[in-house]
Amino acid sequence: MDIQLKRGILDACVLAAIKNDDSYGYQIIKDMKPYLELSESTLYTILKRLETAEMLTVRSQEHDGRLRKYYHITEKGRARIEEFRRDFQEILSIYQFITREETENE
Amino acid sequence: MDIQLKRGILDACVLAAIKNDDSYGYQIIKDMKPYLELSESTLYTILKRLETAEMLTVRSQEHDGRLRKYYHITEKGRARIEEFRRDFQEILSIYQFITREETENE
DNA sequence: TGTGACACATCGTATCACGAAGTATATCGC
């Protein structure tokens, strides 16, 4: 998948991954894998950014002697998903523009 | 529109704007305006990049005493549009993932 | 004992959209 195309959906995608249940980095990667592959360095960068933007909150919790950081979506985060949904409607009309075939003899 | 989301479609969009007929910078901006606003600095950067990538060719031509650079799409350019079309199918399924509502009581 | 899964972190790099500013010509109103 083209990197530039990926860029636009990553934030919304990560937020969507924790939309229903809190989750942690490693799990998020596994959940998204069927749809979209992303490396750990990329994900943690995104999570940090979303935290700074107050779209999610973090809580550390030990699990089998290993640290896990659970991420919880905020209202701002949900709003971000909604914004993505709206933007995507525009994208769809641009997609039509890009892929339309020239009809008749103009 | 979110810049990151825009990034992914810009190249394909510009190529689509010259897909049927050769065109020049100023005209391309006007044609795309109903779908997508972009500044001159952005467009010319993209055109240069697409030329380097051999997705289009350029020919200078004088018009009313002013220089115009006409851009012509190549086979590689058309292939790029096709690639976009394929990638977009993936994007659609990710869109489903992002926007799906949790059903029943899980 | 070592290999692989789990889990998170940091650093450097390359890509890229865009605003700002510049150059130059043509047209139109006053």
Next chain:
DNA sequence: GCGATATACTTCGTGATACGATGTGTCACA
């Protein structure tokens, strides 16, 4: 004739950001 506006292309600097490489540490299993 003069200023404003449209046409047309260019260059520079900056900020955002995905990702590979690399590192830290734990746990399970053979």
